[in-house]
Amino acid sequence: MLGNRRAGATGSNCCRIFIFNGILAPVTFSSRIIVALDFAAKTPALALVDQLDPARCRLKVGKELFTRCGPDLIEELHRRGFAVFLDLKFHDIPNTVAAACDAAADLGVWMVNVHISGGTRMLAAAREQLDRRATPPPLLIGVTVLTSLTADDLAALGCPGAPAERVLALAQLGHAAGLDGIVCSPLEAAAVRAALGREFLLVTPGVRPAGAAIGDQQRIMTPAQAVAAGADYLVIGRPITQAAEPLAALAAIEHELADFDNKI
Numbered sequence: 001m002l003g004n005r006r007a008g009a010t011g012s013n014c015c016r017i018f019i020f021n022g023i024l025a026p027v028t029f030s031s032r033i034i035v036a037l038d039f040a041a042k043t044p045a046l047a048l049v050d051q052l053d054p055a056r057c058r059l060k061v062g063k064e065l066f067t068r069c070g071p072d073l074i075e076e077l078h079r080r081g082f083a084v085f086l087d088l089k090f091h092d093i094p095n096t097v098a099a100a101c102d103a104a105a106d107l108g109v110w111m112v113n114v115h116i117s118g119g120t121r122m123l124a125a126a127r128e129q130l131d132r133r134a135t136p137p138p139l140l141i142g143v144t145v146l147t148s149l150t151a152d153d154l155a156a157l158g159c160p161g162a163p164a165e166r167v168l169a170l171a172q173l174g175h176a177a178g179l180d181g182i183v184c185s186p187l188e189a190a191a192v193r194a195a196l197g198r199e200f201l202l203v204t205p206g207v208r209p210a211g212a213a214i215g216d217q218q219r220i221m222t223p224a225q226a227v228a229a230g231a232d233y234l235v236i237g238r239p240i241t242q243a244a245e246p247l248a249a250l251a252a253i254e255h256e257l258a259d260f261d262n263k264i
């Protein structure tokens, strides 16, 4: 099995060298917060991004924004110095997913994800393709059970049992296939951490500050609870992007995490 940590791009701190117009630009990222840019167009997305600081958060570009704006948007975010998680949740035959991961790596993104339920051969193909690259590849992260799903939803899909059991089984599959980490809800983070160790990255959406609208998320915790459970990165969208004052919402989450850090 290949090492689960990719040099230079993991943990709470990392430094990546970006090359734009022939200029080397080292950028250090330190935040655990990944802001999900779930916008329908470039203009509102960049209006928020231009108020943010790469030292305070990373950015996630998902299916909607990428489908509308494409690779140019990723380049614009890189030019502003942000580490980008390209969240396209690849799930297809091994050859197709491996090639898609390679294409994502060509964009210079920091993190890319695939559905672990695509199976071991698909995961291995993605891993091998990224490891063949000449430069450090993006972190390869596997989605376990979407945070919008409940036990009843899983049963309806023919997967009876608690989400936590399925998350752990998928996490073990991903770990064995050499993924750098997984996406799970904070509710499962502690069990996965205990089973798979400190090095395996845990990326948790399903994060809601106390009092925030839950929306379509089903398995949630607060930011501090998620970190206490072992999450490395918190993916947070609407509680920041839809807030009346997004910067104040981000600052409140940072304060919550700082308070937690000071207590341990």
Ligand SMILES: O=C(O)c1cc(=O)[nH]c(=O)n1[C@@H]1O[C@H](COP(=O)(O)O)[C@@H](O)[C@H]1O
Pocket (backbone or CB within 6 Å): 036, 038, 062, 087, 089, 113, 143, 145, 146, 147, 148, 183, 184, 205, 206, 207, 215, 217, 235, 236, 237, 238, 239
């Ligand atoms: O892979 C993801 O990022 C993801 C996996 C998952 O299980 N649940 C989940 O919510 N996400 C993403 O995380 C973000 C959460 O956004 P909010 O619910 O607005 O905080 C969205 O962009 C989702 O696409």
